[in-house]
Amino acid sequence: MRVLFGYVDFPVENTMNLPVIGTADLPLGPGCVKAYAAADRGLGPRLAMDCLTVPHASGPDEVAKAMLARSPDAVAFGCYVWNADETLAACRRLKRLAPGVKVVVGGPEVPCDGEPARRYLKLHPGVDVVVRGEGEETFGELARAWLDGGDLGSVRGIAYRRGGRVASTEPRPPIEDIGRLPSPYLTGDIHVGPRATGIVVVETSRGCPYACAYCAFYPQRERKRTAFPVERLRRELDYLKRRDFAGRLYIADSALNVDRAHAVEVFTLLSGYDFHTIFDLKAELWDDALIAAFSRLRRNYSSLGIQTTNPRAIKEIRRSFDPDRSAANIQKLLRRSPADLRVDLILGLPGDDREGFERSLDWALGLRPIPTLTIFDLVVLPNSRLGREAAALGVKTGERGILTSNATFCEAELLRASRLALAYNWMLEERVLDEFKRLLETRPIRPSEALASVAADLARLRLVPRSRLWLDARPPKGLREVLLRCLDALRRPKPRPDPKARGPRAERGS
Ligand code: B12
Numbered sequence: 001m002r003v004l005f006g007y008v009d010f011p012v013e014n015t016m017n018l019p020v021i022g023t024a025d026l027p028l029g030p031g032c033v034k035a036y037a038a039a040d041r042g043l044g045p046r047l048a049m050d051c052l053t054v055p056h057a058s059g060p061d062e063v064a065k066a067m068l069a070r071s072p073d074a075v076a077f078g079c080y081v082w083n084a085d086e087t088l089a090a091c092r093r094l095k096r097l098a099p100g101v102k103v104v105v106g107g108p109e110v111p112c113d114g115e116p117a118r119r120y121l122k123l124h125p126g127v128d129v130v131v132r133g134e135g136e137e138t139f140g141e142l143a144r145a146w147l148d149g150g151d152l153g154s155v156r157g158i159a160y161r162r163g164g165r166v167a168s169t170e171p172r173p174p175i176e177d178i179g180r181l182p183s184p185y186l187t188g189d190i191h192v193g194p195r196a197t198g199i200v201v202v203e204t205s206r207g208c209p210y211a212c213a214y215c216a217f218y219p220q221r222e223r224k225r226t227a228f229p230v231e232r233l234r235r236e237l238d239y240l241k242r243r244d245f246a247g248r249l250y251i252a253d254s255a256l257n258v259d260r261a262h263a264v265e266v267f268t269l270l271s272g273y274d275f276h277t278i279f280d281l282k283a284e285l286w287d288d289a290l291i292a293a294f295s296r297l298r299r300n301y302s303s304l305g306i307q308t309t310n311p312r313a314i315k316e317i318r319r320s321f322d323p324d325r326s327a328a329n330i331q332k333l334l335r336r337s338p339a340d341l342r343v344d345l346i347l348g349l350p351g352d353d354r355e356g357f358e359r360s361l362d363w364a365l366g367l368r369p370i371p372t373l374t375i376f377d378l379v380v381l382p383n384s385r386l387g388r389e390a391a392a393l394g395v396k397t398g399e400r401g402i403l404t405s406n407a408t409f410c411e412a413e414l415l416r417a418s419r420l421a422l423a424y425n426w427m428l429e430e431r432v433l434d435e436f437k438r439l440l441e442t443r444p445i446r447p448s449e450a451l452a453s454v455a456a457d458l459a460r461l462r463l464v465p466r467s468r469l470w471l472d473a474r475p476p477k478g479l480r481e482v483l484l485r486c487l488d489a490l491r492r493p494k495p496r497p498d499p500k501a502r503g504p505r506a507e508r509g510s
């Protein structure tokens with residue numbers, strides 16, 4: 001049976017300034033599924049597996065035709081928030097062109113609960129089977145059932161079509177012993193090009209001990225984080241070294257520094273290589289030994305997720321926040337570590353409002369040294385608590401699941417707040433953040449007020465549309481000079497207000 005693992009790639013144009021993906025021929029998620037099936041002695045030899053990554057821009061017809069040109073019996077797509085619409089459009093096209101080819105989808109953007117998965121199948125006639133959650137064992141059993149003509153009803157963790165109806169099976173428990181899962185880099189199921197410069201993702205654990213309402217980090221693992229053996233990472237690093245990998249190595253781990261001993265081991269191992277690494281780390285969980293181990297990593301980009309400092313929002317999203325401990329750790333890390341350290345905030349969290357968001361900005365930008373922020377739009381993910389309870393929580397979304405309003409953040413207020421965030425993100429993109437930080441250090445001005453003033457200037461110059469703009473929007477041409485002028489104006493003493501003139505602040509929130 002010929003199985004093609006398909007992936008619709010997306011252009012990485014986000015606020016993190018990350019290089020283009022396309023480094024590996026298949027992303028890690030579907031790669032893990034492929035490697036597991038290949039390594040299964042009873043199954044692997046019966047499958048002829050291949051993979052194909054097609055760029056986003058190709059359009060559904062081209063994606064479908066490119067897949068069919070490989071003459072597959074089944075196409076297995078990886079679905080993420082960034083490629084879901086395009087993938088589903090390609091599935092629809094593919095099914096129309098070749099109704100006999102089986103189409104299966106998996107990944108974090110497909111529903112992991114039975115009932116939503118059934119609804120999903122009804123909505124998307126191009127899909128035959130949904131693999132819910134971790135895909136290795138489930139896809140293996142599915143492929144076996146296909147090959148042997150078995151009943152799909154016995155495959156746990158799927159939704160499928162039976163006659164003219166849709167059905168879902170029992171949920172599959174999380175894989176306990178993840179150490180036995182083969183690494184697709186080591187089995188050759190994913191190839192990284194020589195001297196590649198994009199992103200390669202490696203896992204150091206699965207699951208997360210926390211349960212933030214907006215997050216969909218292995219939802220079935222129910223607050224349990226299990227680490228992979230460090231030896232596996234060592235072998236993956238050796239493989240990448242042999243490939244002269246020159247890109248960014250994304251360490252996929254919910255919160256590596258939750259387990260200090262594991263984190264020290266991983267940092268120490270990585271410091272023996274010269275890869276540019278990316279981590280997501282908790283701000284509250286550091287001690288001097290961990291900071292020392294982390295500081296040995298020279299080329300590294302790390303995000304410390306604060307998300308919000310608003311107590312009401314923190315409660316709503318079921319996170320915790322210790323301002324003193326977080327502030328002390330961020331400041332220590334900024335002083336001692338050579339990392340490109342970012343503090344993450346999310347705009348639009350339930351329970352938050354414009355004032356709350358401004359206070360989060362003021363808290364983060366009030367730290368010394370001043371950290372660089374990454375401000376994200378809230379993306380409402382289908383497998384998160386927020387996604388499941390969206391209606392009850394008054395959550396409304398637009399394109400790509402991005403929040404447009406919630407019970408505490410009406411559209412107008414969200415628009416006003418997003419202008420501040422966008423002004424910040426554009427300063428980051430246009431590399432004028434050092435000037436902004438100098439301004440904050442030398443003038444007694446609230447960071448959120450300074451941002452509101454820059455945002456108002458941009459609105460007055462019609463550089464931002466009047467409707468909500470996503471925070472990863474590309475800056476218009478020639479923006480750098482404008483931003484520098486805005487900052488310069490803030491540095492100068494204010495002229496006496498002319499009541500007839502429409503000053504920048506009068507425009508705020510327009
Ligand atoms: C690396 C990463 C990125 C990288 C690049 C990803 C890439 N192309 O490789 C970058 C930095 C670009 C990124 C960006 C973002 N990301 Co991100 N990212 C991750 C991260 C940390 C690791 C992904 C990974 O490889 N995991 C390991 C693999 C093994 O897990 P997996 O992909 O889930 O695959 C398993 C199953 O899903 C399933 N499966 C997957 N594919 C398939 C296919 C088939 C056929 C089958 C049967 C099964 C199957 O089986 C796999 C093995 O068990 C995850 C968190 C996580 N741990 O997953 C978030 C995650 C994928 N990201 C997420 C989000 C929200 C984002 C952003 C939107 C954040 C933001 N607000 O800007 C951006 C979007 C970028 C954009 N331009 O739109 C969410 C996505 C949820 C969703 N519904 O898709 C996740 C899950 C994190 C979270 N907190 O919820 N991200």
Ligand code: SF4
Nearest residue numbers: 208210212215217254
């Ligand atoms: S946001 Fe981070 S800490 Fe919270 S559940 Fe997701 S991975 Fe865990």
